[in-house]
Amino acid sequence: MRKYFGTDGVRGIANEELTPTLAYKLARAGGYIISKYSHHDGQKPLAIIGTDTRISKDTLKYALMAGFTSVGIDVIDAGIVPTPAVAYLTRFFKADIGTVISASHNPMEYNGIKFFNSQGFKLADAIEEEIEDLIEQMENKKDIINSPTHNAIGRLVKRENPKEAYMDFLQKIVNTDLKGLKVVLDTSNGAAYKIAPEVFKRLKATVHTIADKPNGLNINWDCGSTHPQNLQKAVLQQKADIGLAYDGDSDRLIAVDEKGEIVDGDKIMLICAKHLKEQDKLKDNKLVVTVMSNLGLHISAKQNDIDLSITGVGDRYVLEEMLKYGYSIGGEQSGHIIFLDYNTTGDGILSSLILSSILKQSKKKMSELAKIMDIYPQVLVNAKVDNKFKQTYMEIPEIAQKIKHIEEDMAQEGRVLIRPSGTEPLVRVMIEGKDEDKITTMANELAQLISEKCK
Incomplete structure (x- = not known):
């Protein structure tokens, strides 16, 4: 079970869950691991940082800069730019690491840190896990990363205008x-x-x-x-x-x-x-x-x-x-x-x-x-379940029977999609069809049945 990285980087309420201390450790561990997989041709590794407009951007940005530079990585500050700009600019500047400080469409009190590799893609799960392992070691006072001195320390560098x-x-x-x-x-x-x-x-x-x-x-x-x-x-x-x-x-x-x-x-x-x-x-x-x-x-x-x-x-x-x-x-x-x-x-x-x-x-x-295209009415109802039933609800005969009945009913004019939530103790029931009243009733009845049988 991963402690920090979710489906889209590390997110949380800024200065409560996502603290400058964590940002520093993420940059230090992330910089060390990611630059290990890059080719620098004798140059210092290079990171680029872009942010959205949240008030917490500065505290997190300077913590990330401290982390990167402390392991000998130079940093370009791209300022306020979109996430896709960082993905592009990582390639444009031939940087080893792209870093975005943003919580996307979440409210302002949240923020997030997301890394791109040198090709501008999100990191592979295995690399995120390596970063997590290294942070765990740092927290157990076993920081194995060398801290360069003299001219090997990273610095803030200027490049042509990123925007x-x-x-x-x-x-x-x-x-x-x-x-x-x-x-x-x-x-x-x-x-x-x-x-x-x-x-x-x-x-x-x-x-x-x-x-x-x-x-x-x-x-x-x-x-x-x-x-x-x-x-x-x-x-x-x-x-x-x-x-x-x-x-x-x-x-x-x-x-x-x-x-x-x-x-x-x-x-x-x-x-x-x-x-x-x-x-x-x-x-x-x-x-x-x-x-x-x-x-x-x-x-x-x-x-x-x-x-x-x-x-x-x-x-x-x-x-x-x-x-x-x-x-x-x-x-x-x-x-x-x-x-x-x-x-x-x-x-x-x-x-x-x-x-x-x-x-x-x-x-x-x-x-x-x-x-x-015509948009078909789409009804989504969440059924609350005990976590242990999230993957096994179809093994309950009444639920399987009800789903089969709805699928047969909707075969000519709609679609039924039932899936467990990735993050919460919920099974999501989604039904599409031409008749909104009919599919609403079906979705509510099915969600209620799933909740009752999966307490």
């Missing part, structure tokens, strides 16, 4: 004149607050920005991809062609059409996959999605002759599948979309630029493009 390098990268990929397109950007008072509007302006779009005044406390507060209602209003007020919302670290995108209707990650992925297919750039004709993507996406993909590859829930599984076969696009309903030809992680600004350039080239309205 400019990332903006150039985005501009070159999209390379479309967006003149005449009016966009509203909701930057979630987060990491995209300067970069996203600047890139859209450089591409000649007319830009109106909301939630772009971070104060350290307002990240994700009633704004961004998880709270798009203010963006919907702003699009209508501004008579804009499209609205685009990022989350706190800008690795997700949710869009809004000119009528103020939400265009979720499923629709964005399909629009982009269809465009790539038309350009002969959809590798093996495949779009990678998770089991949580809407039934409407499955039906539309078939109609548009796009093949799907389906993975478990989580962007790491999407990425694994894409890397294995070299697929070009994949993602989640939440708007975490990976364009593997360009970057190694979901990139909200990149996704928004690609979607905007497709909109401009199509000469259609966003609402027309969004008609690519």
Whole structure:
């Protein structure tokens, strides 16, 4: 059982669970382990650090810098930049380690530390475990890491402007004149607050920005991809062609059409996959999605002759599948979309630029493009269970019988997905279908049965 690393780095309430002391140890142990696997050609190893806008970024950043430099690693401070910027800049600067200080779409009191390897990918589980083992040794007063002295100590180093390098990268990929397109950007008072509007302006779009005044406390507060209602209003007020919302670290995108209707990650992925297919750039004709993507996406993909590859829930599984076969696009309903030809992680600004350039080239309205799929009603109910039943609930005859009955009932017009939660004592019941009342009743009845039988 891992003590620090979860599915997406180390997270917790800043200065309570995620302390500067832990950040220092993570950098010291992480720097030592990760640089062991890198090739420096006689140079000092190099780390790059980027943060979102949370108030706790400074205390954690300087603790990380102290940890890295204490084991002889030089550090580039990229400042406030999106998570995908760090993934790109790690490769751009030929750094050994990319480090992000962010808790993504979580409230401001949380923060997180995430490492990328020299290729800009999240660390393998085995390397995270090695880092944990080393931290355990440090806590037991058995710090085996050498502390260099004299000129071998790491330092803060300056390189060409990291933000400019990332903006150039985005501009070159999209390379479309967006003149005449009016966009509203909701930057979630987060990491995209300067970069996203600047890139859209450089591409000649007319830009109106909301939630772009971070104060350290307002990240994700009633704004961004998880709270798009203010963006919907702003699009209508501004008579804009499209609205685009990022989350706190800008690795997700949710869009809004000119009528103020939400265009979720499923629709964005399909629009982009269809465009790539038309350009002969959809590798093996495949779009990678998770089991949580809407039934409407499955039906539309078939109609548009796009093949799907389906993975478990989580962007790491999407990425694994894409890397294995070299697929070009994949993602989640939440708007975490990976364009593997360009970057190694979901990139909200990149996704928004690609979607905007497709909109401009199509000469259609966003609402027309969004008609690519119908969203089927989707009901998700959590059944509380005793942990010991999380994996064995199907062995209880009444539950197995009820699930079989629902699956047969929904076979022609819907979908049933039941899975244990990865982190809590819950079994999640998800049913999709045309009749919302019917599936709501079914989902509630099944969840109640599972809870009763798995106390």
